[in-house]
Amino acid sequence: MKPKIELLAPGGDVEAIKAAIIAGADAVYCGLDTFNARNRAANISFDQLVGIIRLAHQYDCEIFLTLNIVILEQEFKTLMKLLNKLVNTTLDGVIVQDLGLLYVLRKHFPTLAIHASTQLTTHNAGQIPFLKHLGAERVNLSRELNLREITTLAEVGREHDMLLEVFVHGSLCVAFSGLCYSTSASAGNSGNRGRCSQACREEYETTESGNNFPLNIKDNSAFFDLPALIEAGVYSFKVEGRIKGASYVHTVIDSFRKQIDGYVETGKLTQDGERLYKVFNRDFSNAFLRGDLNQSMFIDNPRDNSKNHLVDQLKAEKGESISVVQIHDAQQQLQLDKQEINASVDDKIAHLSIEKIKLSLSFSSEEGKPLSLTVTTQQASSKLATAEQETTVLFSSSCMLPSEKLSVDQEAIEKRFKNINNANYELVSLDCSNLGDNLSIPYREITTLKNALLAYLNEGIEVIPTVELPKLERHPKVDQENPQPKLSILISDEADIALAQETDADIYFKLPDAYKRGCTQYVDFFKQNPRLIPWFPPVLIGKDFDAALNILQQVKPELIVTNNTGIAYHAQKLGVKWIAGPFLNTTNSYVLLALQEGFDCSGAFISNEINRQQMKQLARPKNFKMLYSIYHPILLMASRQCFFQQSVGCEKPRIDNGCMLSCDKSTSIKNLKGDSFAIDKQKAGYPSIYNQDQFLNMDIIDDLADLFDGFMIDLTNIGAGSRVSPDKLALIKQFEQLLQGNQNVKSELAAMVPESTVDQYINGL
Template identity: 50%
Template sequence: MSSVSTRNQFELLAPGGDLESIKAAIIAGADAIYCGLDNFNARNRATNLTFDNLNGIVRLAHEHNCKIFLTLNIIILESEIPALVRLLNKLVNTKIDGVIVQDLGLFYILKHHFPTLDVHASTQNNTHNEGQIAFLSKLTASRVNLSRELNIHEIKHLATVGRDEHNVLMEVFVHGSYCIGFSGLCYISSVKNGNSGNRGRCSQPCRDKYQTTNVGKDYPLNLKDNSAFSDMEALADAGVYSLKVEGRIKKSHYVYTVVDQWNQQIQRYCDNQAQLTDTSSLYTVFNRDFSNAYLQGNINKNMFIDNPRDNSVKHFSEVYSCTSEDKLQEVKQELYDKKTTIIETVDDKIRDLSIEKLPLHLSFRGQVGEPLVIDIKAGSRRHTVTSNEVLVYTDTSAIDHDALFTVFKAVSDYDHDVATIDDSDLADNVFMPFSVLKELRDQLNEWFRDGREWIAPIDTPQLEKTPLQQEAAKLSVLIANPKDIEVCKAQGVEIHYQLPDSLHTELKKLDKLFTEYRESSEEELVPWFPAILIGEHFEAAKAFLAQVKPKRIVTNNTGVAYVASQMGIEWIAGPLLNMTNSFGLHCIKEEFNAAGAFVSNEINKKQIKHIVRPQSFDLYYSIYHPIVMLMSRQCLFHQTVGCKIKAFDAKCLKGCKKSTSILTMRDAAFIIDKQKGDHNALYSQNNFLNTAIIDDLAGKFSHYFIDLRDIETQTHVAIDKAGLLAIFSDLVAGKEEAKQQLRDAVTLTSDAQYHKGL
């Protein structure tokens, strides 16, 4: 253990889902708190704050040396941009310590129009490689929350790169819920319930009960909670700055307990004392049992728990070896009493913490021929301002109490309100021009801002509108089997070829495939990069780009996008980059020279219609594909059909190919699919098929896209790939009969996402 560490080397970052939890985090010793307003944040189910609440909270937190970060970590719709800009106009003049962001359009707006706001990249950006850190750094992120799935060695590498090359701090979740899917790439709630996790409305269907699986599990997607309480030394050695507690929908007694324990653990490390090992307090408040398996790099079957509810009673019943109902009731009562004590303790400690605005008292004094003097009292703060001009006598328009109130009622910041105006020491029948009084008011407001410049509000930035596409849209096809290349080539379509998540293991084979195709064809295969590229697989992606030198790529990973932009390679933002507004498109075009982008399939016709395409920019839309619901670094077969291998490792990633399904309690099927070289994925039972958009938004898109990979769902295709591709080619070419041919050939599909939107 190091003896030279200081507390300011670390930040304990606590959740604030409501006012009581925020206060609890403050008195428990949090260094910073993340919380959200009613809109634009990824915890819609939390009891979020009003803007007035926010300012009181910032003041209260700062009085206790605690920072406040505001969560704006959802994808943004085109129609929401004006409201978002209005909010930023207000935030930029508060004392907020930073904003947490997911949407690339919002990153762009912040960088170009609100550069004084400190920007942090959300866990929804799913950052897991050094290219992504470089990408986010260019968008002015000073902090990156790393993917929860990374192990300590992967974290250490990224922390070093972030600190040494980009001046970016690393943030890691150390306690709270684990997600079964990679954050920002999980659509299960959106598909199942119409509640998008990318919009803060996740209904947690991964915690739902499903029909009992072959191995007897009722909650096959439910993971234990994350706790790195025993890993403080490893996290410090890895260079992690911010230790983040998850839980914005948890209650104040939970927040207080977890933050208090972590506060002690961090302080003991900094004081070179032995680390705490007693975790009974953490088990007393809500938990699903604990695991640190991702951090340890041991992705095993024991990370699952077949019960999504509070595990506290079961834990302590095992600790005390309960063998009778009476003993179990004793444990329940003791646990209830402990929780009650915690709740009462927290209530007592936060009772006197107020976020109400402080009273502001103004006193005016002066005589004819003297300057006007204003004494201001705001809590313990005192200040005086004096006019440059002197008061003059008047018998017609003297300064009175009402006039002073009219001018100076706006003398306040977000923490104070004018309570009293005392003019008893001001002579009668005196006058001073309104312009001078306004100057004095401005001086007082400047004092309140502690010398910070007032930033004038801006109008919603206007983007240059581009005309509709004049040329006929092209058809693009995704495949993952070399045998399908000739089928696609015969139709003359743009061929995208899926690269695996385990790219390092297939690099030589893929290099050969793309090189030989280039030599035998006038066209090129377009490499399709996956969303997840960790460690050596990201390094392989860089090597692939350097060796193959493709003219154009599609990437679902911003790390690859950054490398491609540096190498001058045309790149298209894939559908998993969640592009939902014009500013996101302009961001990747102007900052990273993107050549095009897929528009998200989560949004509807109305939400797509007003998106403004940049000049010389290709716009893609997928009209047919299996609907991915989530991707996981965990094995999804442990709890379903079983797996002899207890832990998911590099061999599993490379070699395993398996498929099964789970059934909801309403008999809907979700397909679990594991392709060789890829992570486990969960798909909807029916493929997405949307032919209406071609007529609905004619001229909007330069490319329509179909996915012909061999993902087995319940969608039935009555013809072979060549025949299916021919019908889609006719459809995009405007042949009316193709619609009926598709309806005959492809059954059991869904276009619900296109109709419901976000």
């Protein structure tokens, strides 16, 4: 039996979507001009979306809409208007990042299929049932996973009836998707809001290893790994590229279509992939998929590599003796090839139409017979050059009777039918010339006839009535007897446990990202230090998730903080109270409800990306704590790839198993504006880049003390680089004084943390 494989194409604008459809995509994902993570794409209007759905379905192609950003509280009113329209289309699914939107969709719009975006950073076995419980029916896995890890997750997916998507081609982020705050902190353009400024593609001052684009990695391509991905159990092969044009989309999708079909038919790969080099690329790598993270993944050129690839080919064929003339001629031919591709694609999609269907309505009546409505629809066929016309006749249930007072005349008909236009149809004719004079039926039957017309136009599907979100109730703080926000502290060094003797603050202990096999040291550690609250990191892959889960299961602490939804899922199953960490990107009240109602969550850290006004709109659920980090290093990005290879160099050509556990280097890079960024690698931690300033928000204590149950300070020293950190005990005492209302310590804290910023709190999302 042939496996069912979906080829999922990007569609940034109407022409690119048409190109994907005609190239043989099984599905296309696209975005409207709001609520999607590719603001730089042209995107489409709602009316265009409806036309695109109609066109795609003629070619047995599905359409998925991207709503893949975090949502702000004040946006739900607008979002609900959109969802109420979408639910009455034949849209095939929505792609979502925000947990609050997942909650709203599952609860109020159950007919919309939900796909979990790659922005949710899904990479372990606990996250799949977590997302399933929130209503997702498929998940796009993190791009950093290798084949072995994908195979394991595919097995989990089958257990929970969850389909898996994997990116097989297009741009790669060097950072974990959904956990990149590089342009949010530095430029106010959040990747979690679709406004990534691509700091990873920027030019930096030449590094010690001689690179000007030290964060720029090659494009992803699994063109020759399709058999392994099919064997692994992947359902959907997803191509990145919603800011790319029609010729790019058609070339890539057509190439993958032929490769997939050829393999399914013959059991062999039949395509050489050379066409992929004729459209935009940064050269290609499948190193993440192979689990071979090496220096060859990087390329010191963020622009199109097509010409360079061509020169490399010539050198391979003719040796280094090729002439300038030969190179020039070849590049000229490449340019002609690209022009031919553009012209060919334009020609192939020229006949495809998403215009509204023309609608004509003709009414007639005579005494003793029902009111009749002749409905004629006409659309330009996308497969044929001729127009297609359909006619049907609808009738009232009652017969027309004489009436001099309430006549069903042209005015009565136009009042109810002239605004029948919708996203699918354009009313071009409303003919009432055959209505008899002084005849009537009960007016409710005219409404019934209108509803019958709407049902017919909606392909017989009953129109779903408008849904309104119930007003959220704002509950008081959990501890009404002590409403003053409490201080909490994050540490990661066992030596800092001594600080517990000097404060009654809650103390979180940050667990590492990676573990030695069979690691049990933290089980004993937490049992010996029961006051410490385990803090789980956002990324826990494979054996590292197993080790972290073992800590949770063996220790069974009273309370944990987790930035990983896989750990959250198992905490709820074990009956362990848990708090959602700041890296779960909580920006609205519906996230809080999703976590509390679905997983017995006790509280959540609110995202540091939102500002004072955006926080004030949040509604606390009953018996739910709201927390916020007021002092911490600002993480810009974390990666599975090594940042030292391209900055200061590394003697290892590739990352091996020991790198994660033993490497603890630090350095910095500087962009052409003179901004410096700390590169930090802790033992058993992922390589990370931090802002040059610490986050220090003293204003929120005056502004929103009534909203928050607690404020946290991060004393881990992670991301400090060569900077001398303030005395930790002194910091604790100063912050305790500040929470008690002593305004005098603000100047002292500012002096202790001279390189600080509060821009995110001011700018928001």
